[in-house]
Amino acid sequence: MNAVKILGVSGSPRKGGNTEILLDNFLKGAESAGAETKKVLLREYSIEPCIGCEACRKAGTCTRFHDGMELLYPEIEEAQGLILGSPTYNYNVTAPMKAFIDRLYPYYNFTDERPGPYSSKLGDQGRKALVFTVCEQVIPEEMGFTLEALGMPLEALGYEVVEKFLATKCFAKGAVSKNEALLEKAFESGKKLAEALR
Numbered sequence: 001m002n003a004v005k006i007l008g009v010s011g012s013p014r015k016g017g018n019t020e021i022l023l024d025n026f027l028k029g030a031e032s033a034g035a036e037t038k039k040v041l042l043r044e045y046s047i048e049p050c051i052g053c054e055a056c057r058k059a060g061t062c063t064r065f066h067d068g069m070e071l072l073y074p075e076i077e078e079a080q081g082l083i084l085g086s087p088t089y090n091y092n093v094t095a096p097m098k099a100f101i102d103r104l105y106p107y108y109n110f111t112d113e114r115p116g117p118y119s120s121k122l123g124d125q126g127r128k129a130l131v132f133t134v135c136e137q138v139i140p141e142e143m144g145f146t147l148e149a150l151g152m153p154l155e156a157l158g159y160e161v162v163e164k165f166l167a168t169k170c171f172a173k174g175a176v177s178k179n180e181a182l183l184e185k186a187f188e189s190g191k192k193l194a195e196a197l198r
């Protein structure tokens, strides 16, 4: 049997930060359940923000930019599982993560009706996702919309979001590595995602 593939994507601009550390633990957990994983750090890719030219409606792919997304589209398509993580920046995802999410627009099938129904080229394939965020503050309100901003677009694209994981009280670079319980929780969540995809 082929191993389940899981792609983990970090939207943190900070090298070695909390998002990356947590992502490593989600992926280790997924690997412990037999998944094949790949880690993508968006800070290492050049990704232009979508400019709304709508050319992808006809072309089915982005014809405007030839950038890092050309490397990532095949990875997204190949992976049954997706882990998206972003630090909370001003109650929301970071700019690189927003650019990445908006550039998933070519995966929609659109009609000419306005407003029209849409479907997803990634839909009805049993794809599953886990989304997570890291933030400084304690109460969930200070995290704002980050988990929804990560999860809702994936649901629209046909993923079942099996978990929305929140790590509060993480400010300094690498602070999360002192929280063994949280790292263990991330490991278990990654394992569960892989098991759900089997």
Ligand SMILES: Cc1cc2nc3c(=O)[nH]c(=O)nc-3n(C[C@H](O)[C@H](O)[C@H](O)COP(=O)(O)O)c2cc1C
Residues within 6 Å of the ligand: 012, 013, 014, 016, 017, 018, 019, 020, 087, 088, 089, 090, 091, 092, 134, 135, 136, 137, 138, 142, 143, 144, 170, 171, 172, 173, 174
């Ligand atoms: C520009 C900016 C905006 C931030 N906004 C928030 C916020 O709205 N709420 C919060 O709790 N923490 C906020 N933080 C703190 C980060 O979420 C926190 O430091 C996190 O651990 C960074 O993750 P990283 O190490 O993976 O980059 C902000 C940090 C920066 C740099």
